[in-house]
Amino acid sequence: MAENISSGTRSFALGSITRPRQDSPYLKLNESWSIANAKIEQALDTLLPRSGGLHGRVKAAMRYAVFAGGKRLRPFLTLQSARLFGVPTARALRAASAIEFIHTYSLIHDDLPCMDDDDLRRGRPATHVKFDEATAVLAGDGLIPLAFEVLAAPETHPSADVRSTLLMRLGGAIGADGLVGGQMIDMLAPGRAFDIEDVIILQRMKTGALFEFSCESGAILGCAAQHHRTRLREYARALGIAFQIADDLIDATGSAERAGKTVGKDYASGKATLVSLLGFDGARRKARLLAEHAVDVLSPFGSEAEFLRLLPKYLLDRDS
Numbered sequence: 001m002a003e004n005i006s007s008g009t010r011s012f013a014l015g016s017i018t019r020p021r022q023d024s025p026y027l028k029l030n031e032s033w034s035i036a037n038a039k040i041e042q043a044l045d046t047l048l049p050r051s052g053g054l055h056g057r058v059k060a061a062m063r064y065a066v067f068a069g070g071k072r073l074r075p076f077l078t079l080q081s082a083r084l085f086g087v088p089t090a091r092a093l094r095a096a097s098a099i100e101f102i103h104t105y106s107l108i109h110d111d112l113p114c115m116d117d118d119d120l121r122r123g124r125p126a127t128h129v130k131f132d133e134a135t136a137v138l139a140g141d142g143l144i145p146l147a148f149e150v151l152a153a154p155e156t157h158p159s160a161d162v163r164s165t166l167l168m169r170l171g172g173a174i175g176a177d178g179l180v181g182g183q184m185i186d187m188l189a190p191g192r193a194f195d196i197e198d199v200i201i202l203q204r205m206k207t208g209a210l211f212e213f214s215c216e217s218g219a220i221l222g223c224a225a226q227h228h229r230t231r232l233r234e235y236a237r238a239l240g241i242a243f244q245i246a247d248d249l250i251d252a253t254g255s256a257e258r259a260g261k262t263v264g265k266d267y268a269s270g271k272a273t274l275v276s277l278l279g280f281d282g283a284r285r286k287a288r289l290l291a292e293h294a295v296d297v298l299s300p301f302g303s304e305a306e307f308l309r310l311l312p313k314y315l316l317d318r319d320s
């Protein structure tokens with residue numbers, strides 16, 4: 001049921017998110033996300049280095065990984081949060097692209113034999129399978145400074161204060177107390193008796209931190225008040241855990257063909273997840289409550305936040 005979208009540069013699937021009914025409010029969200037994705041693909045293409053030179057292989061691997069057909073959820077969150085504060089689209093697209101570069105690096109490295117050891121990503125051979133391990137490490141490494149370079153450039157925002165806030169918040173989100181720390185906990189997880197609180201800490205760092213930055217970055221670009229930034233982080237935190245529960249349900253019950261990645265590994269290994277700790281029904285209930293909380297947090301915002309309000313429940317229906 002993948003929604004195929006032509007982005008101008010290539011064709012990709014907007015995940016395999018359940019196709020909305022024709023009368024559904026989700027139809028509008030789906031359309032808006034598709035239009036946004038075409039712009040995001042264009043921005044990613046412009047900002048990524050072109051292959052070529054003696055080191056062309058690493059640039060080819062960076063492009064291979066980025067243009068593998070991801071949902072572009074995090075960039076969409078940035079564009080939607082930027083919309084709340086009237087941020088020009090060109091600026092928001094730069095922050096959105098930087099975030100997708102970081103997300104892609106994390107997926108490349110996560111798939112490596114020394115990490116999660118997965119051969120399939122986004123329905124295609126993982127980067128280390130398509131190229132080789134060293135090239136995949138370097139491709140991930142290359143995407144990190146590219147993200148920082150894009151955010152630090154004056155085209156992202158004329159104010160150096162805004163740019164340095166973006167850099168600082170991204171650094172915090174993906175460092176030892178964010179994405180990297182979350183991955184460390186995840187690596188240590190097999191064989192450990194994690195409780196619900198431990199799993200939430202792990203997920204908040206591994207998945208949530210980049211979600212939080214995705215939502216907050218639009219507010220930072222819009223020079224929004226601190227309380228707005230805090231709200232958007234809270235929205236992202238609830239959304240991130242709900243999204244992770246959906247991911248764990250896909251792992252436990254989904255098909256690799258639809259998910260475009262290996263499924264069943266976490267479930268079979270007995271790794272603690274909110275699904276294994278709460279059971280299927282308990283996890284679904286928790287995800288629903290989180291989705292409702294995320295929507296409540298957006299109450300001060302008007303109709304500009306309509307897609308952010310629709311996203312939590314929409315994402316719970318996904319199967320990739």
Ligand code: GRG
Pocket residue numbers: 015069070071072073074103105106107109110115122179180183206207244247320
């Ligand atoms: C290597 C430092 C380091 C971190 C890796 C991102 C990550 C941490 C691991 C990926 C494994 C995983 C299942 C993470 C939880 C949820 C998640 C990030 C899923 C992938 O995100 P989607 O569904 O992917 O947005 P697409 O392909 O649509 O971009």
